[in-house]
Amino acid sequence: MNKKIILASASPRRKELLKLIGLTFEVIPSDVEENIENESFSPELIENLAAEKAADIAKKIIYPAIIIGSDTVVLIDNKVLGKPKDKKDAFNMLKMLSGNTHQVISAIAVIDTETGKVFKDSVVSDVTFKQLSDEEINAYIETGEPMDKAGAYAIQGIGSIFVKSVKGCYFNIVGISVFKLAEMLKELGVELL
Numbered sequence: 528m529n530k531k532i533i534l535a536s537a538s539p540r541r542k543e544l545l546k547l548i549g550l551t552f553e554v555i556p557s558d559v560e561e562n563i564e565n566e567s568f569s570p571e572l573i574e575n576l577a578a579e580k581a582a583d584i585a586k587k588i589i590y591p592a593i594i595i596g597s598d599t600v601v602l603i604d605n606k607v608l609g610k611p612k613d614k615k616d617a618f619n620m621l622k623m624l625s626g627n628t629h630q631v632i633s634a635i636a637v638i639d640t641e642t643g644k645v646f647k648d649s650v651v652s653d654v655t656f657k658q659l660s661d662e663e664i665n666a667y668i669e670t671g672e673p674m675d676k677a678g679a680y681a682i683q684g685i686g687s688i689f690v691k692s693v694k695g696c697y698f699n700i701v702g703i704s705v706f707k708l709a710e711m712l713k714e715l716g717v718e719l720l
Contacts, residue, residue: 529591530591530592530593530639530640530641531552531553531590531591531592531593532550532551532552532553532592532593532594532595532717533552533553533554533555533584533588533592533593533594533595534552534553534554534555534595535555535556535557535580535581535583535584535594535595535596535597536554536556536557536580536595536596536597537554537556538597538702540681540683540701540702541597541702541703542554544698544701544702544703544705545595545703545705545708547705548705548708548709548719549719550719552595555584555587555588557579557580557581557583557584557596558583559576559579559580559583561576561598561609561610568600568602568605568607570632570634570649570651573598573600573632573633573634573649574634574636574647574648574649575647576596576598576634577596577597577598577634577635577636577647578596578636578638578645578647579596580596580597580598580636581594581595581596581636581637581638581645582596582638583596584596585638585640588640590640591639591640591641592639592640592641593637593638593639593640593712593715593717594637594638594640595635595636595637595708596635596636596637596638597633597634597635597636597702597703598633598634599631599632599633599634599677599699599702599703600631600632600677600678601620601624601629601630601631601632601677601678602629602630602631602632603623603624603627603629603630604623606623608620608623608624608629608677608678608679609677610674610675610676610677610679611673611674611679614668614674616679617668617673617674617679618664618665618668620673620678620679621659621664621667621668621673621679621680621689622659622661622664624656624659624678624679624680624689625656625657625658625659625664626656626657626658626659627655627656628653628654628655628656629653629654629656629678630651630652630653630654631651631652631653631654631677631678631699631700632649632650632651632652633649633650633699633700633702633703633704634647634648634649635647635648635649635650635703635704635707635708635711637708637711637712637715639715642715644714644715646711646714646715648707648711650695650696650699650704650706650707651695651699652693652694652695652696652697652699652700653693653694653695654682654690654692654693654700655690655691655692655693656689656690656691657689657690657691659689663689667680667685667686667689670685672684672685672686673686682697682700682701683701
């Protein structure tokens with residue numbers, strides 16, 4: 528396999544997860560806008576967005592490559608929570624999550640630019656938060672951690688102290704299901720072991 532692997536995301540968490548499973552890759556962030564918050568949500572919507580991100584990079588390169596696009600949303604009571612716009616938005620998101628179970632949905636799209644093969648799928652994980660006080664929420668927001676995360680928290684960071692339980696793939700909550708990604712890459716001839 529001489530094809531380069533490209534991650535079409537600027538997410539430091541996805542980058543770390545790809546390193547964790549031993550992938551050699553380069554990062555070329557996609558310019559595709561993430562506008563899921565204002566639409567009626569479906570898994571296909573986020574899968575298509577992940578595919579758009581990968582396709583955006585596929586158009587810009589001239590060498591054979593496997594491109595990984597991904598996107599993550601938090602869903603609670605059929606409302607999509609993306610990344611908070613400001614501290615007030617982060618507060619409102621965390622208030623909604625407080626004492627409740629929400630879903631983290633991460634979509635993956637993998638494109639082989641040489642064969643034209645495209646695989647896309649999404650993984651759902653359930654996360655239950657403890658009841659949060661306004662003081663805890665404000666203190667957490669002041670750390671700055673929530674500001675670039677879907678749902679305004681990082682399960683792999685300080686936000687982990689709010690998580691009462693998880694059902695499903697932990698790595699999916701961080702940013703990408705490494706299990707699902709490995710399955711997709713295997714379909715394209717990329718063996719991790």
